[in-house]
Amino acid sequence: TDDLRRIRSECEAAEEGISYARRLLQGRLDILRAALDQSEHPDAGQLLAALPAIMADQGHVSDPAQARSLRVRVPADAERYAAVIDAVITEDEVPEGTDSDLSDLERVVGVLTQVEHELSARRRALFARIDGLRAELLARYKDGRADVRDLL
Amino acid sequence: TEREVAQLWGEYADGRDVAVRERLIIHYAPLVKYVAGRVAVGMPAHVEHSDLVSYGIFGLMDAIEKFEPGRGFKFETYAVARIRGAIIDELRSVDWVPRSVRTRSRKVEAAMQELESALKRSPTEEELAEELGWSLEELQDTLARMSMTSIAALDEVLDVGDGDRITLVDTLQDLTVSLPEETLDDSETKRLLRATLTRLTEREQTVLGLYYFEGMTLAQIGDVLGVTESRICQIHTKAVLSLRTKLGE
Numbered sequence A: 001t002d003d004l005r006r007i008r009s010e011c012e013a014a015e016e017g018i019s020y021a022r023r024l025l026q027g028r029l030d031i032l033r034a035a036l037d038q039s040e041h042p043d044a045g046q047l048l049a050a051l052p053a054i055m056a057d058q059g060h061v062s063d064p065a066q067a068r069s070l071r072v073r074v075p076a077d078a079e080r081y082a083a084v085i086d087a088v089i090t091e092d093e094v095p096e097g098t099d100s101d102l103s104d105l106e107r108v109v110g111v112l113t114q115v116e117h118e119l120s121a122r123r124r125a126l127f128a129r130i131d132g133l134r135a136e137l138l139a140r141y142k143d144g145r146a147d148v149r150d151l152l
Numbered sequence B: 001t002e003r004e005v006a007q008l009w010g011e012y013a014d015g016r017d018v019a020v021r022e023r024l025i026i027h028y029a030p031l032v033k034y035v036a037g038r039v040a041v042g043m044p045a046h047v048e049h050s051d052l053v054s055y056g057i058f059g060l061m062d063a064i065e066k067f068e069p070g071r072g073f074k075f076e077t078y079a080v081a082r083i084r085g086a087i088i089d090e091l092r093s094v095d096w097v098p099r100s101v102r103t104r105s106r107k108v109e110a111a112m113q114e115l116e117s118a119l120k121r122s123p124t125e126e127e128l129a130e131e132l133g134w135s136l137e138e139l140q141d142t143l144a145r146m147s148m149t150s151i152a153a154l155d156e157v158l159d160v161g162d163g164d165r166i167t168l169v170d171t172l173q174d175l176t177v178s179l180p181e182e183t184l185d186d187s188e189t190k191r192l193l194r195a196t197l198t199r200l201t202e203r204e205q206t207v208l209g210l211y212y213f214e215g216m217t218l219a220q221i222g223d224v225l226g227v228t229e230s231r232i233c234q235i236h237t238k239a240v241l242s243l244r245t246k247l248g249e
């Protein structure tokens, strides 16, 4: 059982890094899409006012029974993902309004959307693994092979 | 773009220009998405997610204002703490816990402390209900409404005397993510927390252990113990209260 917990903790540490990078990337992507929508006269002030709406999750559902204990911090390996994403964005995000900038913005949005899908796929794979390990642990707690006492 | 961000900070340090500040806010806004998404977990349904995001953006603006570049700290680390703090402070000021639950929860906590010092152990639910003059159902209903599964509910500061601000939620969650080998170099707070946990009832230890050590949801814990989720929610709330009372001694 200790091995099971160790593997699960390692997967969770990796998942924490991926989920952090994914959420930052989603935020970045949604801001760039909003900037594209304002293509005639993109304006930082207008974007700023729209930030709460852009950053919020659509259709957010919070069910306390499905809540799990979560850390809210910058994960240890956050830098690794930041470097990958930075390599994609080669110039300034808030467009100055000329056509050449706009097509470049569309290119960046296209590439970032792809990176976001890849991150989400890796995250889903990690969830499957973590939830599988947790289901096995859950079964051991139910039949007494695992006990909270050995954690305390 | 790392270089451009450093340049923005340089420009902002020079002139505190509003246009530069706006671009810093737009650049770091995704941090608010991350923090607001996680603080929202476990919150009662009536708390609007978009409000948490708005509070978070104020926290980000405050972090940009106060951050001192060049001192060797990562802005993201500082900003995430300030965004989370701003959301929780703002929730408290708008009374996110309904007043009726707040007054009843204060009575439960006071009765808990009273009985704890009289009995020298955690009271049972029956003893707690009797002290309050409530029925057992009334007590369980209040415990369920006090839902302590969200970070905001547990962001209570623990004064353990070593100076820095430690919250119950940080301490409990520290227990979750650390790998078994890492627990050797526990801080005093963690050691105290572990010693206190072993003084709770067996069922409370199980619920806290499965929630914070094993990262399970209340629904999964209900499955292990063969009881409903709302019952687990009540046991979890009473266990956290009991822990808080003991740690406050």
Ligand SMILES: Nc1nc2c(ncn2[C@@H]2O[C@@H]3COP(=O)(O)O[C@H]4[C@@H](O)[C@H](n5cnc6c(=O)[nH]c(N)nc65)O[C@@H]4COP(=O)(O)O[C@H]3[C@H]2O)c(=O)[nH]1
Pocket (backbone or CB within 6 Å): A025, A026, A027, A029, A030, A057, A058, A116, A117, A120, A121, A124
């Ligand atoms: N409660 C909960 N449900 C979750 C979570 N992660 C994934 N899901 C669920 O699983 C679906 C697929 O997620 P995905 O593969 O990451 O695929 C996602 C992801 O690639 C992307 N996405 C999700 N949120 C955002 C966002 O805020 N901005 C951007 N730009 N993309 C997003 O869009 C895809 C579809 O998203 P949805 O329609 O929301 O559909 C999501 C959602 O219903 C989670 O942490 N909590």
Ligand SMILES: Nc1nc2c(ncn2[C@@H]2O[C@@H]3COP(=O)(O)O[C@H]4[C@@H](O)[C@H](n5cnc6c(=O)[nH]c(N)nc65)O[C@@H]4COP(=O)(O)O[C@H]3[C@H]2O)c(=O)[nH]1
Pocket (backbone or CB within 6 Å): A015, A016, A019, A020, A023, A057, A058, A059, A060, A061, A066, A067, A068, A070, A127, A130, A131, B034, B037, B038, B041, B042
């Ligand atoms: N083992 C396991 N862990 C899981 C699973 N789903 C989510 N998690 C983890 O649990 C955290 C909280 O999930 P949530 O309560 O659904 O809360 C989520 C959810 O409300 C929202 N969210 C994130 N991605 C999506 C999405 O694609 N669609 C929707 N609709 N909401 C999302 O943002 C919140 C925070 O997301 P994160 O920071 O990524 O943090 C997530 C993620 O680290 C799962 O199936 N198995």
